[in-house]
Amino acid sequence: MSRLVEATALLGLPVVTMTGDDVAEVRDVVYEGARGGLVGFTLNKRGFLSGSLREVLPMSEVAAVGRDAVMIDDERALTAADDAPTATADASPEQDVIGAPVITEEGTELGEVRDVVVSLGRTTKAVGYELGGPRFESTRGDRRGFIPLPEQIAISGDSLVVPAGIDRYLRDDLTGFGGAVDDFRREHRARDGTPDSPGSAGRNGAVPSKAELYEEARRRGVPGRSSMSKAELQEALERPAPTSRGER
Amino acid sequence: MTTTFRTTRGLPVIVRSSADRVGAVARHLVRDGAVRAVQVAGGSGDRFVDVSDVCSWGDDAVVVAGSDAVRDAADEWEERVGSGDLEMLDKRVLDDGGDELGSVSDVSFDTESGRLESLRVERESVAADRLRGVGSYAVVVVRLDHR
Numbered sequence: 001m002s003r004l005v006e007a008t009a010l011l012g013l014p015v016v017t018m019t020g021d022d023v024a025e026v027r028d029v030v031y032e033g034a035r036g037g038l039v040g041f042t043l044n045k046r047g048f049l050s051g052s053l054r055e056v057l058p059m060s061e062v063a064a065v066g067r068d069a070v071m072i073d074d075e076r077a078l079t080a081a082d083d084a085p086t087a088t089a090d091a092s093p094e095q096d097v098i099g100a101p102v103i104t105e106e107g108t109e110l111g112e113v114r115d116v117v118v119s120l121g122r123t124t125k126a127v128g129y130e131l132g133g134p135r136f137e138s139t140r141g142d143r144r145g146f147i148p149l150p151e152q153i154a155i156s157g158d159s160l161v162v163p164a165g166i167d168r169y170l171r172d173d174l175t176g177f178g179g180a181v182d183d184f185r186r187e188h189r190a191r192d193g194t195p196d197s198p199g200s201a202g203r204n205g206a207v208p209s210k211a212e213l214y215e216e217a218r219r220r221g222v223p224g225r226s227s228m229s230k231a232e233l234q235e236a237l238e239r240p241a242p243t244s245r246g247e248r
Numbered sequence: 249m250t251t252t253f254r255t256t257r258g259l260p261v262i263v264r265s266s267a268d269r270v271g272a273v274a275r276h277l278v279r280d281g282a283v284r285a286v287q288v289a290g291g292s293g294d295r296f297v298d299v300s301d302v303c304s305w306g307d308d309a310v311v312v313a314g315s316d317a318v319r320d321a322a323d324e325w326e327e328r329v330g331s332g333d334l335e336m337l338d339k340r341v342l343d344d345g346g347d348e349l350g351s352v353s354d355v356s357f358d359t360e361s362g363r364l365e366s367l368r369v370e371r372e373s374v375a376a377d378r379l380r381g382v383g384s385y386a387v388v389v390v391r392l393d394h395r
Contacts (some may be wrong), residue, residue, distance in 0.1 A: 015347075016388070018344060020342075020380075020382050020388045021383035022384070063344065068347055070346060071344055071345065122345070146341070
């Protein structure tokens with residue numbers, strides 16, 4: 001149903017009003033890795049050899065992104081960089097995920113990010129990464145592959161941490177990748193949404209939530225944590241921290 | 249009666265009272281889903297005739313009652329249409345989801361009211377009520393599967 005493309009395929013697309021005027025074109029796609037979301041677009045003026053526009057286009061102002069154009073209601077969708085959400089206005093290099101190594105929670109590097117896969121339509125979302133690079137090629141024997149994007153993800157300027165086992169959802173092209181994204185997200189929701197033990201005190205009570213337990217497990221480097229239930233996490237955290245992996 | 253842009257484009261515009269030929273139909277001015285006027289090229293520069301002043305859309309000529317029906321551009325928008333910026337024929341068609349459908353090969357309209365009936369886009373007929381806008385870059389239509 002929704003169409004998947006690589007974010008770089010959007011570069012140069014005209015930005016067209018519903019009244020049929022082209023008011024800009026896409027210079028860059030602003031992507032905020034930490035929230036796993038597309039923030040908006042920076043823009044160029046239309047026409048050959050014309051420079052960049054001061055205005056930006058926040059995702060909230062986009063009516064639709066299609067194969068051939070980014071549609072907006074009218075020119076007011078273009079927002080002065082000063083008024084735009086900071087992330088759109090300021091696409092800093094630290095937020096640039098392209099080239100960042102992708103490392104599983106278990107510490108295996110899968111490859112580096114080559115592109116962000118977005119699903120187009122009324123709502124345009126980032127749903128995955130294209131991976132490539134020497135590491136990817138040597139372990140997979142393939143030039144590139146696509147992995148689904150976790151809904152929450154740890155990201156820094158240096159690297160990107162993805163759940164262990166994500167390579168099960170690795171696809172070598174975008175055909176069929178949509179299904180992999182759906183499966184991956186379904187499984188993650190199922191796992192995260194497992195009803196807690198009866199009598200759970202909830203997020204505000206003394207009993208920590210699964211997310212909090214998971215965060216603590218991540219901090220302590222508990223192996224296999226991404227596939228643990230809440231009870232297992234709790235149990236693992238009650239054991240003394242493993243000595244083989246000293247904290248730096 | 250229904251006619252089309254292609255059928256009427258280039259037809260001579262004749263004044264009934266004097267039989268003068270004042271020019272030929274160059275463009276159709278579409279606003280709010282209807283042809284409001286035609287641009288008449290030739291003679292002394294570009295002039296306009298309101299659709300309501302046309303007596304007859306014939307096979308061989310468009311007939312107006314008097315020479316006073318032929319006027320100058322009334323506003324900036326008509327000047328813009330006159331420049332060809334808003335021409336619908338051969339313009340690319342985008343749906344409101346941002347996909348290109350092709351280009352406009354013809355447009356049919358009712359000669360009485362000027363109301364557009366349909367757009368011919370490649371081999372498809374697109375009902376005129378799907379029209380959202382006509383701009384310098386594209387004709388925008390509502391996507392069919394859109395709700």
